[in-house]
Amino acid sequence: MGRSPCCEKAHTNKGAWTKEEDQRLINYIRAHGEGCWRSLPKSAGLLRCGKSCRLRWINYLRPDLKRGNFTDEEDELIIKLHSLLGNKWSLIAGRLPGRTDNEIKNYWNTHIKRKLLSRGLDPQTHRPVGASATTTNPTTPTTPYSDVVLSSSSPTPAFPPEMIIMNSNHNSSKVEETQSNSGTTEDHQQEQSSQYRQYPELNLDLSISLPFQTEPTSTNTAESKQQQFRVSKQPVIAQAICLCCRLGFQSSQACNCQTTMITNGVHRYYSPLDS
DNA sequence: AATGCGTGCAACCGCAGTATT
């Protein structure tokens, strides 16, 4: 058997949140912090499922959210990031402090798509309209390099707009996997490097590699614990890169990484398991 | 004033990856 059921779906509210529900959620999270969304609704006295609470908090109630219109700088950054990452809204949002993936996704669909079209660019391929069919599979976005490594050559994670370009060849296994459907390695490398040339200020060397197979060299508890943490959408690995920092969470509570280390010229951020 | 249409955005849905029992 697995876990107990997530929530009583039959007795949950749906639709727009009321001010009272918002206040209950805010009060509860202020008192107890985020996490354990399953039990939160019951504990907070909300007739919502945990998923709905999480969404409401992340997209609307979080105190660090930046409300209001997107600036031109944010527009351009989103366009650049999208050209490199594709529809990886959470990754893009990580580079825009105070913005949520949902907000950026909506903004993209309502504003930026039109903006690009008015410039004569295909919003998916970022190429001139009509020019993309020759080089790209029209059914798929050009380069959703979800496994790109956001690398930073600076000692501290660099946040927009200052990012340093670094073409990464030290990690190819997953990249090859994505290439297998669309082209050769050479094609991919050419395309990627052309994109880097296009946006030289962006360093989206995001390749999340296969686990670093380092031997546990120490029996020290703290050190060995640091070797075990998770990166979103990645298998449990021994060591990896802290995407929180790299994607611009800065000092938010979203990241509790503690140490850095340089490996092959790339700073890697280690975070202890927090439970 | 009534209606229709387009737009913006909050919220939902379904899925994949991961954790837990």
Place this chain on the structure above:
DNA sequence: CAATACTGCGGTTGCACGCAT
């Protein structure tokens, strides 16, 4: 190890609002 729940993400939907007719 299998079964099942939890979490987070991207895609989509539906409603409220503003504007034009």
